Structure formats: C-alpha cells, structure tokens
Amino acid sequence: MSGSLLVDNIGELVTNGLGEGPLGIRRDAAVLVEDGRVAWVGAAAYAPAADRRLDADGAAVLPGFVDSHAHLVFAGDRAAEFAARMAGQPYTGGGIRTTVGATRAAGDDDLRATVRRLRGEALRQGTTTMEIKSGYGLTVADEARSLRIAAETSTETTFLGAHVVPAEYADRPDDYVGLVCGPMLAAAAPHAKWIDVFCERGAFDVDHARAILACGQAVGLGVRLHANQLGPGPGVQLGVELGAASVDHCTYLSDADIDALAGAHTTTVATLLPGAEFSTRSPYPDARRLLDAGVTVALATDCNPGSSYTSSMPFCVALAVREMRMTPAEAVWAATAGGARALRRDDIGVLTPGARADLVVLDAPSYLHLAYRPGVPLIRQVIRNGVPQ
C-alpha cells in the first residue's frame, strides 16, 4: 500500500518526544505517515490531508513496543520444567541443554515456523521491533543456521554461542571458548549485529565472557550481556567496561553495579526482564533503585522456552508496574524508547517527524490501561513501517 495515511482523532498520543510529561503526551492529536515514516505530528484540528485516514476514535496511540531481548530460535518446550518450578524446584539454567538437543534435531522449517509464530504473536501484542538471539545450537553449523533464520525476520540479530558450555565440551570449557571465538564467530558474524554472553556462575565466568565479547567487537559486533540474573556477579560491570549497549536481567545488583551504570560516561542500558522473574519465581529487580540513580532502563520479554515463555510486552509493562516499583509512564517509556536505546536506535520508540511509522492504537483511552487492565487484549491496531497489519 502506498500513499499517505493520517491516523486521526487520537485522544492521547504518546510521542516520547516533545509534549506533556516524560512520555511527551499530546491530546486530540493526529499523525501523518508517509513512505513508512512519521511525516507530521500535531493537533487533529490542523491535520493535513492524506490519501487514507484511520480514525483512532479518541483512543490512546503509542510507539510500537521495542522488545530488545528474545530467544526465538528453538524447538520444543519445557512446560514440565515450569510445572516443577511452580512446585518448588529452583531455576538454574540447566534446562538450556534440553532445548539445545531439541533444536539441533529440528529441521530448518520447524525452527522457521516457531520464529514466525512467536514474531506474529508479539506483533499482535504491539511489538514492532524484536531482537532475536541464537544460543540453542551451540555448534558452528547450528549457530549459523539459527542466525540465518533469525535474520529472515529481524535485523536485530544476536550471536549467543556463549549461552552455556554444551555437554560435549563439559570438561574442556576453554576449548569451547576457542570454538566460539574462532570458527563459530566466523560463521555467525555475517548474520549477526550483536554478540551476547551469559555471564553467570554455571555458564561463562568473567574472563571467558570478556574474551568472547572482545572477539565479537573485533569483527564489528555490538556488545550485550546476560548479567546478574541468578546471583550477584561481575557481569554488569564488565558490560559497562566494554561499552555494552545493554546489560540484561540485572536482578541482583550491588551499589557498585548501580554506580557503574549511572556513571557520567556510561551509555549502557539496564534491560529488565520481569517475565523471567515471573516464570522462575525469582525476586524481581528493583527498577526504582536504577531509575533514582539516573540509569536508563528498558523492558523486554526474554521470550524463550525455559525462563520466560511470553511474547507479551503489555504483560511485562504490567509486571514492572506492579512488582518493580515503576510508574506506568516509566514502564511504557522503558518498553518503547528504552528498548530503542538498548538497541542503539534513534529511529524507533518515538513518534516524532522522521521516525519509523511504528504505531499501536490501544482499545483504551490511556496508556495507563496497559498496567491497569492486565491480561486484557488492548491492542486494537498495529501499524508497522507505515503499514496497518
């Protein structure tokens, strides 16, 4: 579909730019979309003519959600592991190897179908940008194919060959790190924008993580990190040291971690993943501590079959407000503009002239309803790249 589109009669427009409050709200507004971009934002009364018109009927409109952390390339599920956790078993990450086995055994079309199904699910819930990680292949061929398949659906692809040490390398982790930094990175890099490491006891220690991330940086990949998920550790400070775009999870943070993230020259975002705490019965991270220190916070789903099998950003917004001491405005910002910062993008997460025309029309008069009415399908219409979905 070509031509201009006017999204008109918007009761409450979240721009994340100029406007009222931290969300840059405009009331009784309209947005003109042309060539996949926002061409004009202003009062509905002064809206320019357009080829087509979409009447928001007084509802709230916000930027599409930016889910900056998801693991969509996998086979099988781990529902039984979830049930065992709800009966008291702890989450250790040990189940990752179960999914690795299923993923290696799956055909390309099965993996592709899962990615598309989850991406579609997320889109219907308002996610217009979704990062996708590898990390359930853990061989040269399986990591490369995971990223090839991810790249069919997203430009935000992340090489996570250092998710865990696979069983066949259990007694020689140094050799596995060599494989990740050598042939696996060489095969993965053409399909990846980012590199990620699970820096945690039982996964990769800080020296291995630093070495792997440095190899990724050397071939031009941006750095992100799974850090401080299962306990306190060095991951967050390593991320800051390396100039990571984002350190993700941040469930267990020391004062020194927060100071590092809040440092004057730090551009590293703290990405919080409350779906993981929900699904592992772990304590939620305290977003208030981060926000009060001036740290940039993003929210993402961590969609994966083990620790967080949800693709729903509205669910994460509701959890963040209820469990992490975020205001609804902070949570909505973190799920849109925050996610964009975590991906170092300035063309998404905002509705200002020049931005990508990724918009969500709610079935509600205010963004507040995303947290106020949890579990209710409030996404009436999604526009991605200027195209109504």
Ligand code: NIG
């Ligand atoms: O982000 N923590 C590491 N990786 C995923 C979980 C993967 C799994 O359990 O399969 C996460 O939570």
Ligand code: FE
């Ligand atoms: Fe993750």
